[in-house]
Each structure stands twice: as C-alpha cells, then as structure tokens.
Amino acid sequence: MTINFMGKMGKLQEKILFTQRLFYRTLVFMKNDEKISRLHQCTLFSGMNSGDLGYVAEITKVKNYPKGNLIFSQGETAVGFYTVNKGKVKVYKLSGDGRQHILHIVTTGGVFAEAAVFSGMTYPAYAETLSACELLYFDKTAFFTLIKKHPQISLNMLATLSKYLRRFSNLIEELSLKDVSSRLAKYILNQSDSFGGDSFELSVKKSELASQLGTVSETLSRSLNKLKSKKAIDVNGKYIYILDKKLLESLSRGEKNFKPFLNPS
Numbered sequence: 001m002t003i004n005f006m007g008k009m010g011k012l013q014e015k016i017l018f019t020q021r022l023f024y025r026t027l028v029f030m031k032n033d034e035k036i037s038r039l040h041q042c043t044l045f046s047g048m049n050s051g052d053l054g055y056v057a058e059i060t061k062v063k064n065y066p067k068g069n070l071i072f073s074q075g076e077t078a079v080g081f082y083t084v085n086k087g088k089v090k091v092y093k094l095s096g097d098g099r100q101h102i103l104h105i106v107t108t109g110g111v112f113a114e115a116a117v118f119s120g121m122t123y124p125a126y127a128e129t130l131s132a133c134e135l136l137y138f139d140k141t142a143f144f145t146l147i148k149k150h151p152q153i154s155l156n157m158l159a160t161l162s163k164y165l166r167r168f169s170n171l172i173e174e175l176s177l178k179d180v181s182s183r184l185a186k187y188i189l190n191q192s193d194s195f196g197g198d199s200f201e202l203s204v205k206k207s208e209l210a211s212q213l214g215t216v217s218e219t220l221s222r223s224l225n226k227l228k229s230k231k232a233i234d235v236n237g238k239y240i241y242i243l244d245k246k247l248l249e250s251l252s253r254g255e256k257n258f259k260p261f262l263n264p265s
Contacts, residue, residue, distance in 0.1 A: 030062045032054060032057045032058060035057035035060055035062070035136070036050060036053045036054060036057050038083075038085045038136060039053045039056060039057060039060075039083075039136070040053065041085075041108065041109045042083045042109050042110075042111060042136075043109055043110065043111060044083065044111040044114065044157060045156070045157070047156045047157075048153065048156045052150065052152065052153050052156065055146060055149075055150055055153065056138075056146065056153065059138065059139065059142040059143060059146055060136045060137065060138055061136070061137045061139070062085070062134065062135070062136060062137075063134075063135050063136075063137050064132070064133065064134050064135075065087075065129045065132070065133045065135065066129065066132055067129055067130065067131050067132050067133075068128065068129060069128065069129045069133075070126065070127070070128050071089065071127040071128065071129065071135075072113070072123050072126070072127050073123065073126055074093065074094070074122075074123055074124060074125050074126050075122050075123065076122055076123050077122055077123075078113060078116035078117045078120075078121060078122055078123050078140065079117075079139065079140050080113070080117060080137055080138050080139045080140050080143075081111065081112065081113040081114040081116070081117045081137075081138050081140075081143075082111065082112055082113055082127075082135045082136065082137055082138070083109070083110065083111045083112075083135065083136045083138075084106050084107060084108055084109065084110050084111075084112075084133060084134075084135055085108065085133075085134040085135060085136060086108060086132075086133060086134040087107075087108075087129060087130070087131040087132055087133030087134060087135075088105055088106065088107050088129070088130040088131050088133070088203070088204075089105070089106045089110075089112060089127055089128065089129055089130065089133060089135075090102050090104075090105050090106075090127070090128055090130050090208065091103045091104055091105075091106065091112050091125050091126070091127050092125055092126050092128070092211065093124075093125045093126070094126065099211075100211050101211055101214065102208060102211040102212040103125055103212075104212070105130065105203075105204055105208070105212060107203070112127060113127065117138075117140050117143070130204070130208070178254050179254070180213060180214075180215045180219050180220065180223045181223045181226055181227065181251060182251055182252055182253070182254045183213045183214070183215075184213060184220070184223045184224065184227065185227065185232070185248045185249075185251040185252040186252035187209070187212075187213060188227075188233060188240060188242065188248060189242075189245070189248055189249065189252055191240075192242055192245075198241065198242040198245070199239060199240065199241045199242065200239070200240060201238050201239050201240075202238045202239075202240065206220060206221070227248075227251070230244075230247060230251075231243055231244060231247075232244045232247045232248050232251065233248070
C-alpha cells in the first residue's frame with residue numbers, strides 16, 4: 001500500500017509540473033551578430049570560428065522564461081536543446097514519492113538536453129528555471145540539417161561532448177562510491193576553481209545543493225559542520241571560505257585518515 005501511495009504522489013507531482021510548463025515563455029528577436037556573441041560564450045560551440053557560428057545563429061531562437069517555469073518534462077520527445085545566455089536552470093529527476101534529485105545546475109554558457117537530441121531519445125529528466133532566464137533554443141530538425149550541410153560544425157563539437165560524458169561518468173562515481181562529506185568537499189573545490197579564489201557565495205539554495213549532491217538538507221548541514229569542525233572551511237551565511245585546501249582535496253578523494261600538515265610553533 002505504501003509503495004502504491006508513493007507512486008501516486010510521484011504521478012501527482014508530474015501533473016502539477018505539467019501545468020506549470022512553457023505557456024509563459026516569450027520569443028525574443030535578436031540579430032545574428034548578437035546571437036554569435038552569445039554563442040561564443042557557450043561551451044558547446046567554444047571551438048568554432050565566426051563563420052560557422054554564423055550558420056548556427058541562423059537557426060537558433062531566443063526564448064525568455066520566468067523563474068520557476070518548467071521547460072520540458074522527463075519522457076517527452078526530445079525536439080531540441082538549449083544553451084543558457086542568462087540565468088540558471090536545474091535539470092532533475094523525480095523519485096516515486098515526488099522528491100527531486102538534481103543532476104546538475106546549468107548557468108551562463110552551459111548547454112542542456114543536447115545528449116537526448118543527438119541520441120534520438122526522449123528527455124531523460126526535467127528542466128526548470130531557477131531564475132528568470134534567456135535561453136537559445138536549437139530545433140533538432142533544423143540543427144541536423146545544418147550539420148549535414150556543414151559537417152565541420154559537428155566535428156568541432158565532439159571534444160566538448162566528450163567532456164560532458166566524462167563529467168557524468170565522474171558524477172556516477174561520486175554518488176556510488178563516496179560519502180556526502182567527500183562529495184561536498186569536491187563541490188567546494190570546483191566552485192573555488194570557478195570563482196578563482198578561496199571564498200565564494202553559494203549560488204543555489206542549500207536544499208537544491210543537497211539534491212545535487214544526492215542527499216537531504218539535514219545531512220548536508222551535518223557535513224558542512226563536519227568540514228568546519230575539521231577546520232577545512234568556514235561558513236558565514238551563503239559564503240564559504242576555504243581554510244585548508246589540502247585537507248579538502250584529501251577528503252574529496254575519500255581519504256579518511258588524512259592528517260593535515262601543521263606548521264611548527
């Protein structure tokens with residue numbers, strides 16, 4: 001009985017999400033040179049020259065979405081993919097009881113749903129805006145026609161797609177082999193590298209970060225406190241400060257008996 005109830009809750013959650021979907025999107029006119037400028041920021045097209053980007057710009061559409069808008073649902077036919085010009089998008093799956101597990105959060109320059117489009121599959125997850133967003137949309141049919149005419153475009157994209165494959169392979173390893181503290185340490189190090197310093201502001205809610213790390217808010221809070229007690233980090237509101245990078249690196253690798261180097265007094 002419990003399993004059936006949880007399954008019904010998951011289906012109810014899907015119906016609620018479906019009613020939120022893209023009725024609020026707006027199409028925005030943008031000149032091709034502006035689109036090219038946006039495409040230059042996108043990791044998927046970063047290796048292309050301006051000529052090839054011009055071809056890509058001709059088939060793209062600019063779409064604006066408000067915060068909290070469902071872009072597509074798991075199981076829908078993959079008719080196109082997106083890049084983020086402005087804002088943040090979360091890509092997530094739903095469990096049987098309606099809980100979210102965030103696979104990744106896409107920010108400016110990021111791309112999502114490309115794997116589903118290129119593999120000819122349905123969308124494997126949900127995508128929802130975390131803030132007001134400006135997205136570039138690439139229709140599947142138009143994009144495939146383009147790369148048949150200009151095959152060098154697909155060749156330039158292969159290196160980037162292989163990076164995404166490695167990223168998801170690492171994600172599977174993290175979730176299956178490492179505990180929450182190790183995953184949190186790795187996340188903090190990655191964010192530090194992205195911001196280029198030893199401190200940064202969390203760009204997502206703690207509940208969303210917990211979901212991204214495959215846990216719940218209570219466990220995330222305990223893991224943050226654990227890292228603080230080891231003097232690996234300090235936390236002040238939404239700001240995280242790295243105090244011992246070597247210790248964090250050790251913890252991110254799952255090493256339990258690491259003893260940080262202490263300077264002699």
